[in-house]
Amino acid sequence: MADALLTIDNIVKRFGDNTILDGISFSVKKSEVIVIVGPSGCGKSTLLRCINALEPIQDGKITLDGEVIERNSKTLPLLRQRIGMVFQSYDLFPHLTVLDNILLAPCKVQKRDKEEVKQEAMSLLERVGLKEKAKSYPRELSGGQKQRVAIVRALCMHPEILLFDEVTAALDPEMVREVLDVMLDLAKQGRTMLIVTHEMQFARAIADRIIFLDNGKIVEEATPDEFFDNPKTERAKQFLNTFEFDSVRAKKELAE
Template sequence: MSDSVTSTHTVPVSTGLVALTGVNKHFGDLHVLKDINLSISKGEVVVVIGPSGSGKSTLCRAINRLEPIDTGTITLDGQPLPSEGKALAKLRADVGMVFQSFNLFAHKTILQNVTLGPLKVRKLGAKQAEQRAMELLERVGVANQAQKFPAQLSGGQQQRVAIARALAMDPKVILFDEPTSALDPEMIQEVLEVMVDLARQDMTMVVVTHEMGFARSAANRVVFMADGEIVEEADPETFFTSPTSRRAQDFLGKILKH
């Protein structure tokens, strides 16, 4: 990747695993995504940062159509996002999502939470789904919690289960929407360690986060958003040491002091 800051309008938007071209989104009179052009390559970790209300989470949710867009196109592996029906369900299977709140099914065990998607959507056999789920729970460090219910786990453990659940679908890309913001400080690191491990294994990831340490250590590219626009994007070293826009300079000046 080039060390120079790339203008968002020069990104080759048609070639990525995920590609957004001219994407606009309004909530009533509020223009939350303004002509977004972004391409994410296979195996790339893109961290999206910026002030609250800048459109980061809406961008993330648009990629798997949790938020429909007004204009523009979003493609996954060269195919436009379907709007409804079975094709949309298949898309959601290929695009994993990890939310701020863990969104686990409270009445199902940890193992059942992780096997549900593979059984219902991927049509795996029960034995195969359980074996894969246990491998993933082992990978994120909570295999010994498999028979418990979500309420019996800490927030950090629940979020690691949510990551295992996303991985169980063998997605092409995983979206993380501020995955540590609902956690107590001591639990944040255990979740970030799982995410760093995924990054090292070339998982394609789009991560909306306020964790600057993760952005510096795990991202291939940092995308800085403000007021619904991509203001700047660059590799982490370039972005954090010499941001070119005044908006990014001001943001980093405030956030890196804390």
């Protein structure tokens, strides 16, 4: 545990009487890619939002490299700069061009040199295949392009860890791939990532570790191969079954 970058220690999150996260603990090591899966409403997204202190937690502790992430603390904006986050719904700033979206925080928050950030932004945009869109406005981009820009925007802050909250859930199927490819590329570069997704094959391909969440608790924590081939719990088996389909044709033939 000593080399853990992000540590989640027994956190509890309630909305009113409703307990969303019920004593979650795990840690993320540097360069590790963890994928969180689970049925809708199990608290996956809430967990990511708690890590970034967008949601208050009622109990437990979240630390990044030893520093406690706390809502309303003076150091929170500084800690948030070290955590990149990409949301499910497109969160680009609509009044700014793609390039200005990316430059805003590095220039205004980190006070970095505009030219230097611009160079970095352009080379990252090129890498995700959007160099020619730098001067476009978000409304002129497709969903997949917006998400790729959002990823570049997060990267330009030089975060130590990236959080992805169902970034492909709102996309048309043919655009999912282009976004996932960017994320695979980041994993290859050794980025530390915490991903919430419903794309099971992608989860299996990218993850070092899978965390299966249900009813606000960690039900299973395993390597991808273990989890997908030999889930230990009944709950995980049920969940994985929802992604399988029995052939209807075979049934028809039997009936005949």
